[in-house]
Amino acid sequence: MIMLTALLSLLHKRYRLPCQVIGTGSWTSAIYQGNPDVAGVWSFHRHLPFPLDRPWSSVRRALRDSAPGPIYVCERHYRQLPRIRRMLRLSGVDGRRCVFIGSDTAAQPRIDGLVNLGAVTPPALRATDYPLPAAAALDGPRLHVLAAERAERDAWLQAQGWYGRELILLQPGNHRSMGPRRARWRRLNTDDKWWPLERWAELLHRIHACRSEALLVLCGSPEEVPMLEEIRAAARLANVVVASTGLRQLFALCESAHSMISVDTGPAHAAAALSLPLAVLYGAQSPRYYLPRSPCGSAVVGIGGPPLSTRVDQLSVDAVFEAWRSLGAAGASRGP
Structure with a gap:
């Protein structure tokens, strides 16, 4: 989740809005505290079915309300991806808004794979409307202390x-x-x-x-x-x-x-x-x-x-x- 801050910085600069982060684990919110690239964080329990978890109703609403904005999925694990796809489907998300990290990034340093993911444009959007920031403007991974x-x-x-x-x-x-x-x-x-x-x-x-x-x-x-x-x-x-x-x-x-x-x-x-x-x-x-x-x-x-x-x-x-x-x-x- 700390490596993810590099991607969040890129997406904030590219789409000119801070990101909403959906993750698992009790420490997720603490990691992004004070981060200007993050507008909100939701954390699910790892082993509880997500429809029974407290954040689900808020996450479903946020996914719907964020349309037509992009959704970047950084998870590659074969056990977690079906869960994520069900979450998107039950939220009524248009699949063309989504970009999934590819298996081809497994050979790259993890941070580079995340940054390269942020350079991909979802099919529902036009890349020319959201140009990539200059490499010198990219930041992270970075944490913030209050x-x-x-x-x-x-x-x-x-x-x-x-x-x-x-x-x-x-x-x-x-x-x-x-x-x-x-x-x-x-x-x-x-x-x-x-x-x-x-x-x-x-x-x-x-x-x-x-x-x-x-x-x-x-x-x-x-x-x-x-x-x-x-x-x-x-x-x-x-x-x-x-x-x-x-x-x-x-x-x-x-x-x-x-x-x-x-x-x-x-x-x-x-x-x-x-x-x-x-x-x-x-x-x-x-x-x-x-x-x-x-x-x-x-x-x-x-x-x-x-x-x-x-x-x-x-x-x-x-x-x-x-x-x-x-x-x-x-x-x-x-x-x-």
Whole structure:
């Protein structure tokens, strides 16, 4: 959903109206808060039939009222597409208003595929009426932090005694480590994004030796706090702390940090979209397709992934540390 902000920026400029976003998951609205390219957001539950979900009546009305405007469908998953087509049909949407992302974009970097989708004109409209913006005008992926959130962040940092410190963020977890089956994933060692805790601890020591005054912040959800505390205990460094934040709080923290090291997960894309220099550890997915991108060109370095490796635990501490060091001057402190 963070990558989608690049497409939303293009569509806003092209059609001269902010977009209405329909998605799934409780975090969708939080991602687009403060985004000038978004006029409204509706979020459905992933596993509840959409006619029984609360947003359905509003979404059906919005789809009808938006005629003859374009509808861009960014979903490729074979299980979700029939659901989307039923939603459009029950809303009485003219199929000529719709553009679906094609299977041919699977070979492109995900962000490029989305931007190229925005260049397609629905059959119901004339392309000459909606010229594409100049490439230099395109923006994103980009997230927006509100002034009130910055004030709340600064107050929180002051309360913790961390205000004014250089912050280096580390994100060891992913959706599996915060899910209800996280203990099973760990016991069976079937999570391709899992990096052994002792390597995180060793990495913390390497970073501390390089930037001894920096505060090393282990980030994660409340469900991941026990795992983060294990890493902190293994590192046995006073400058290592654990921070469990909400999504918007994490965005504000990224905005003021020095750099981030993360496995391939949503917070990595958030960090890049907030122009935070970033090193990303890859498992089975390839950075060729899923490497986060910064709106201002801040450094993003991918480590591992096919064809070099297929699991994060195949990556050495040396490789991750050197990738972080390569961020170099791009990681100049941006803190308050």
